[in-house]
Amino acid sequence: QKEVEQNSGPLSVPEGAIASLNCTYSDRGSQSFFWYRQYSGKSPELIMFIYSNGDKEDGRFTAQLNKASQYVSLLIRDSQPSDSATYLCAVNRNTNAGKSTFGDGTTLTVKP
Amino acid sequence: GAVVSQHPSWVICKSGTSVKIECRSLDFQATTMFWYRQFPKQSLMLMATSNEGSKATYEQGVEKDKFLINHASLTLSTLTVTSAHPEDSSFYICVWGTAYGYTFGSGTRLTVV
Secondary structure, eight states, rough: OEEEEEOOOEEETTTOOEEEEEEEOOOOTEEEEEEEEEESSSSOEEEEEESSSSSEEETTTTEEETTTTTTTEESSSOOOGGGGGGEEEEEEEESSOOSEEEEEEEEEEOOO | OEEEEEEOOOEEEEETTTEEEEEEESSOOSSSSEEEEEEEESOOOOEEEEETTOOOOEEOOOOOOTTEEEOOOSSSSEEEEOSSSGGGOOEEEEEEEEETEEOOOEEEEEEEE
16 A cells, blocks of 8 residues: 555546545654645646645635545646646655655646 | 756766756755655655755665765755666656745756667
């Protein structure tokens, strides 16, 4: 079992819809959780981080964390074609970004 | 803020030669940074953790004598791939850690022919 698991996709949604990306992790000691977006051939860029159970919203993005279920998700509202990318979930045992463990990523395609 | 410059962005080298990749933080300082490698359609794999002024800590399976890391200052780290082979062809990414997540360099696409 991988430490951080994501559905590889591809996940396809129409423009304007909500895209839901899921991530589960195995280490119960994990403290911080990050979502990164990676366009093909580019480095990842941080979208959101979350430390506490519940929802955290930033613009069109909402991160949801459930530590009891070891589950973190990313919702993208009003999806745009420019959101088409691979989304990486990363998990860390510390609240500052030390060594994170990355999932393999979910490829999202937003169709116009 | 939190800008990282990584050079070169791509390099093609002959098998057996060495390649140096440079990573600079432009507007912040940090003692710790990380070098990752990403093969096509795979996720990022941590190669080593680098602390300024001390030896890097390598992950299992990563040869320290092959991947030389020099972290001489709070803003500069280099990764040298020595005696490169085709299987070393990959996307190498430097990452600086902050309290709010990672700041990634733009990556270096290494192709060994």
